[in-house]
Amino acid sequence: xxxxxxxSGSPHVQTEQTTKSMMYHVVIALMPAxxxxxxxxxxxxIIVSIVSIVFCxxxxxxxxxxxxxxxxxxxxxxxxxxxxxxxxxxxAGFPVWMIIIGALIAIGVAKLSFGGLGNNIFNPALVARVxxxxxxxxxxxxxxxxxxxxxxxxxxxxxxxxxxxxxEALRGEGSDIRELMKSLPDYTDMFIGFIGGSxxxxxxxxxxxGGLYLIxxxxxxWHIPVSVLLTVAAFSAVMWLVDPTQYxxxxxxxxxxxxxxxxxxxxxxxxxSPMSPKGQILFGIGIGLLTMLIRYFGAYPExxxxxxxxxxxxxxxxxxxxxxxxxxx
Amino acid sequence: MLKTFPKGxxxxxxxxxxxxxxxxxxxxxxxxxxxxxxxxxxxxKIIVERNDKVRTGQxxxxxxxFISANIHSPVTGTVTKIDTFLDSSGYKNPMVSIRVEEDNWxxxxxxxxxxxxxxxxxxxxxxxRIQNAGIVGLGGATFPSHIxxxxxxxxxxxxxxxxxxxxxxxxxxADHRLMLEKPDEIIIGVQILMKALGVSRxxxxxxxxxxxxxxxxxxxxxxxxxxxxxxxxxKYPQGGEKQLIKAIIKKEVPAGKLPLEVGAVVYNxxxxxxxxxxxxxxxxxxxxxxxxxxxxxxxPSNFWVRIGTPIExxxxxxxxxxxxxxxxxxxxxxxxxxxxxxxxxxxxxxxGILLIPKExxxxxxxxxxVRCAKCVDVCPMGLEPFLLMAxxxxxxxxxxxxxxxxxxxxxxxxxxxxxxSRPLLDYIRLGKADVNKFLKSQKDGK
Numbered sequence: 001x002x003x004x005x006x007x008s009g010s011p012h013v014q015t016e017q018t019t020k021s022m023m024y025h026v027v028i029a030l031m032p033a034x035x036x037x038x039x040x041x042x043x044x045x046i047i048v049s050i051v052s053i054v055f056c057x058x059x060x061x062x063x064x065x066x067x068x069x070x071x072x073x074x075x076x077x078x079x080x081x082x083x084x085x086x087x088x089x090x091x092a093g094f095p096v097w098m099i100i101i102g103a104l105i106a107i108g109v110a111k112l113s114f115g116g117l118g119n120n121i122f123n124p125a126l127v128a129r130v131x132x133x134x135x136x137x138x139x140x141x142x143x144x145x146x147x148x149x150x151x152x153x154x155x156x157x158x159x160x161x162x163x164x165x166x167x168e169a170l171r172g173e174g175s176d177i178r179e180l181m182k183s184l185p186d187y188t189d190m191f192i193g194f195i196g197g198s199x200x201x202x203x204x205x206x207x208x209x210g211g212l213y214l215i216x217x218x219x220x221x222w223h224i225p226v227s228v229l230l231t232v233a234a235f236s237a238v239m240w241l242v243d244p245t246q247y248x249x250x251x252x253x254x255x256x257x258x259x260x261x262x263x264x265x266x267x268x269x270x271x272x273s274p275m276s277p278k279g280q281i282l283f284g285i286g287i288g289l290l291t292m293l294i295r296y297f298g299a300y301p302e303x304x305x306x307x308x309x310x311x312x313x314x315x316x317x318x319x320x321x322x323x324x325x326x327x328x329x
Numbered sequence: 330m331l332k333t334f335p336k337g338x339x340x341x342x343x344x345x346x347x348x349x350x351x352x353x354x355x356x357x358x359x360x361x362x363x364x365x366x367x368x369x370x371x372x373x374k375i376i377v378e379r380n381d382k383v384r385t386g387q388x389x390x391x392x393x394x395f396i397s398a399n400i401h402s403p404v405t406g407t408v409t410k411i412d413t414f415l416d417s418s419g420y421k422n423p424m425v426s427i428r429v430e431e432d433n434w435x436x437x438x439x440x441x442x443x444x445x446x447x448x449x450x451x452x453x454x455x456x457x458r459i460q461n462a463g464i465v466g467l468g469g470a471t472f473p474s475h476i477x478x479x480x481x482x483x484x485x486x487x488x489x490x491x492x493x494x495x496x497x498x499x500x501x502x503a504d505h506r507l508m509l510e511k512p513d514e515i516i517i518g519v520q521i522l523m524k525a526l527g528v529s530r531x532x533x534x535x536x537x538x539x540x541x542x543x544x545x546x547x548x549x550x551x552x553x554x555x556x557x558x559x560x561x562x563x564k565y566p567q568g569g570e571k572q573l574i575k576a577i578i579k580k581e582v583p584a585g586k587l588p589l590e591v592g593a594v595v596y597n598x599x600x601x602x603x604x605x606x607x608x609x610x611x612x613x614x615x616x617x618x619x620x621x622x623x624x625x626x627x628x629p630s631n632f633w634v635r636i637g638t639p640i641e642x643x644x645x646x647x648x649x650x651x652x653x654x655x656x657x658x659x660x661x662x663x664x665x666x667x668x669x670x671x672x673x674x675x676x677x678x679x680x681g682i683l684l685i686p687k688e689x690x691x692x693x694x695x696x697x698x699v700r701c702a703k704c705v706d707v708c709p710m711g712l713e714p715f716l717l718m719a720x721x722x723x724x725x726x727x728x729x730x731x732x733x734x735x736x737x738x739x740x741x742x743x744x745x746x747x748x749x750s751r752p753l754l755d756y757i758r759l760g761k762a763d764v765n766k767f768l769k770s771q772k773d774g775k
Contacts, residue, residue: 004687005656006690006691007668009752010658010662010741012663012685013663014750019749270702271700275700276702276705327584329736
């Protein structure tokens with residue numbers, strides 16, 4: 001008696017939810033949007049996804065095993081999630097060797113060189129996306145058209161994303177956005193995802209559903225996505241009311257580009273977002289404002305990924321000053 | 330909308346396995362071991378010697394110092410040893426060991442079972458009887474009860490008496506059963522405490538998962554002025570003193586201050602029952618309700634247990650210790666203490682004994698913090714456990730103090746919820762000890 005008794009500090013029970021299960025829930029939440037993109041873009045999307053996932057996990061294993069010589073953590077699901085997120089940020093049919101570079105940047109540079117899971121300041125998949133966008137601007141903005149050439153691996157018919165098209169067209173003198181938008185797919189198609197774009201940015205509705213699933217499962221809280229989306233809606237509503245000939249309406253901005261993907265899956269990345277609800281709201285507002293500033297006035301048609309990375313850098317500062325109110329203080 | 334505290338908290342599966350089991354008496358053990366430090370404050374001073382004959386209810390150790398409490402013999406028998414024994418703290422402490430011979434109570438005690446509802450004694454007498462009976466907070470804090478009745482001269486006058494019938498700890502049902510079985514006595518106890526404090530209002534807070542207790546007590550107070558039953562939302566740690574006060578009177582006890590600061594005095598329902606027995610029946614605190622529970626037990630039960638009874642004796646009464654037991658907890662799973670073995674005695678603060686099977690006894694291996702903020706979300710004191718753990722680990726004592734590490738009530742919510750199984754509370758406890766040491770050294774330096 002007594003020798004097999006375990007003594008430890010309280011509490012003596014713990015929740016069933018683990019870091020690993022949280023990572024897998026995020027992957028599950030992303031599945032509908034990923035599968036839809038397979039349907040819309042065909043083989044090109046499937047190949048990009050497989051390569052991205054395999055190499056993200058592979059690099060984590062190789063670097064930890066042979067360079068860092070630490071126990072590998074590939075089973076925790078975080079490398080898998082980075083792989084899925086990176087794929088969702090790339091156009092279908094993106095060259096394989098460039099994906100491999102992206103995976104190396106995401107896992108090797110943005111994650112492991114900072115100390116691995118929990119220590120990275122910037123979202124690894126977004127660092128890789130921005131790296132690729134700056135390094136290979138042509139390939140990164142070659143968007144296959146929806147339903148065209150689904151069985152082809154390369155040289156698919158390409159076109160602009162709705163945001164890219166508007167940005168380009170508005171440069172023309174005297175153009176009226178209301179006329180220009182007539183040549184875009186209608187809102188229902190944009191909402192469902194039958195448009196050109198990167199693998200993960202096309203279906204606002206499925207990303208939204210997945211996001212609600214994450215809130216329901218208590219993986220994320222509402223603070224970041226709601227503050228991002230409301231800020232974007234409010235900002236674009238003001239601009240649209242001021243000059244509807246130059247600025248698109250709020251709904252257009254909500255359902256296009258990487259906003260849903262960014263708001264629900266990238267900005268809410270546990271490691272790189274603030275801890276307190278107040279801090280999360282400020283973080284979300286910052287992302288919303290920066291996104292719209294880039295969309296309106298920047299050189300790129302889309303700004304969600306830059307906005308999130310910039311706000312990632314502010315997280316330590318936000319955590320320092322926006323704390324939860326302490327009881328009785 | 331049920332009342333509750335606004336910040337933090339969480340839902341832990343409540344596993345109240347023994348809530349339908351009436352409190353049973355248990356036969357006396359062969360020997361009892363009575364620790365002389367069963368309360369917060371100075372240990373009592375032993376006044377018996379080896380080979381002395383003692384009777385049930387007789388004082389064997391006297392309160393020493395302002396914060397201290399009397400200890401009584403729970404049985405009739407012979408003192409066989411005065412020595413140090415292992416107690417629930419995991420250390421050896423002085424105890425009086427008594428061989429049990431009979432159960433012959435001292436004469437002053439009224440052993441009749443009828444309920445005596447007339448409160449005839451004066452305020453001062455109430456305080457005196459509570460002090461004589463050695464009553465301490467039975468919710469687990471074991472703070473000597475009479476001291477809360479002695480309001481310092483310059484302090485705010487108490488406005489409301491709050492009775493804690495929340496029992497938010499999973500598994501434990503001792504308070505619940507007591508409310509069901511002794512409602513009249515509890516209400517009289519409340520009236521006694523109201524008289525002693527000179528307050529006209531009292532509220533009994535009960536978590537809404539004990540609807541039968543809410544119903545029974547509500548019926549009993551129908552014709553009594555000033556007492557209110559407050560059903561509370563089921564949320565851990567609703568039974569924390571500060572959380573209970575916040576939920577019922579919506580005031581926050583300032584950090585480092587006592588409930589009296591906001592005009593409240595809080596007693597646990599078990600303590601309130603003991604107050605009734607001390608004042609109306611002259612009965613010292615020598616027994617209490619203990620829940621013996623766990624999923625591996627055939628029949629989780631509630632018992633009336635004499636102080637000093639070895640835990641082993643209780644476990645035999647529920648059919649022995651199951652083969653696969655990995656942990657024995659004194660208390661509930663969230664705040665209870667893991668015991669080294671079965672020989673330690675039941676004390677005034679023992680509300681339950683919980684057995685946890687081997688496969689559930691080890692924590693999962695620790696993973697890196699992924700900054701998910703769940704610990705911040707659940708902390709009922711508005712602290713940042715992830716940060717306090719890092720500060721404690723790095724011995725940043727002054728920063729720990731500035732981040733209010735001493736406000737931590739050790740409810741365990743952070744460690745419970747952490748998906749990376751990080752031992753947040755373990756580190757916070759170390760940090761608190763460091764801060765207290767630091768504050769003491771500063772004080773001594775001046």
